[in-house]
Amino acid sequence: PLLPPPLLVAAVGPGAASLLLVDVVAGDGAGRRVLALVLAGGLAGHAVLLLSEMAGCHASLDAARAARLLTRGPWSARFWLGAVGAGTLLPLALLGLVPALSGPAAVLALAGLWLWEDLWVRAGQAVPLS
Numbered sequence: 401p402l403l404p405p406p407l408l409v410a411a412v413g414p415g416a417a418s419l420l421l422v423d424v425v426a427g428d429g430a431g432r433r434v435l436a437l438v439l440a441g442g443l444a445g446h447a448v449l450l451l452s453e454m455a456g457c458h459a460s461l462d463a464a465r466a467a468r469l470l471t472r473g474p475w476s477a478r479f480w481l482g483a484v485g486a487g488t489l490l491p492l493a494l495l496g497l498v499p500a501l502s503g504p505a506a507v508l509a510l511a512g513l514w515l516w517e518d519l520w521v522r523a524g525q526a527v528p529l530s
Contacts, residue, residue, distance in 0.1 A: 406449045413442030414513055417506035424503040436502045440495045443509055447488045450516065466523040475519050483519060487512010 416439035423432050454471050458464040470479045486508055494505035 406446070406453065409442055409445040409449055410513060410517070413439060413446055414510055416442055417509045417513075420502055420506040421510075424506070432502060433499070436495050436499060436505075439502075439506060439509060440492060443488055443492050443495075446513070446516075447484070447492070450484065450488070462527045462529075465527045469523045469526055470519055475523065478515060479519055483512050483516040487515055 416435050420432065420435040420439055423429065423435060454467050458467060469475060488509070491505040491509040491512065494501045494508070
């Protein structure tokens with residue numbers, strides 16, 4: 401039931417990060433502040449939805465098992481350090497504390513969102529269906 405909001409938020413983050421990288425490389429910097437704010441909002445929304453999905457009640461036992469694989473299982477280091485830490489919290493900190501580093505923040509955000517999507521699919525496929 402919570403699938404549409406995370407997908408919408410996950411679309412805003414990479415979109416803003418991609419446009420921010422284009423602006424850093426080829427733009428005049430006019431839209432950089434707005435894109436950085438949109439990216440920060442997307443990352444904050446992603447963090448809230450991500451942690452609520454991992455810590456909340458799950459609709460089925462299989463969903464709870466998949467979440468456990470990410471939070472306390474074999475992929476927990478990639479999840480907590482990569483997707484949450486380096487891919488969500490660190491870009492948020494860079495955007496808030498050092499706006500001049502919006503380019504590296506965008507790269508970290510894209511990498512973190514890619515890692516989250518990869519882990520999300522792997523965890524769902526790792527739970528036996530029978």
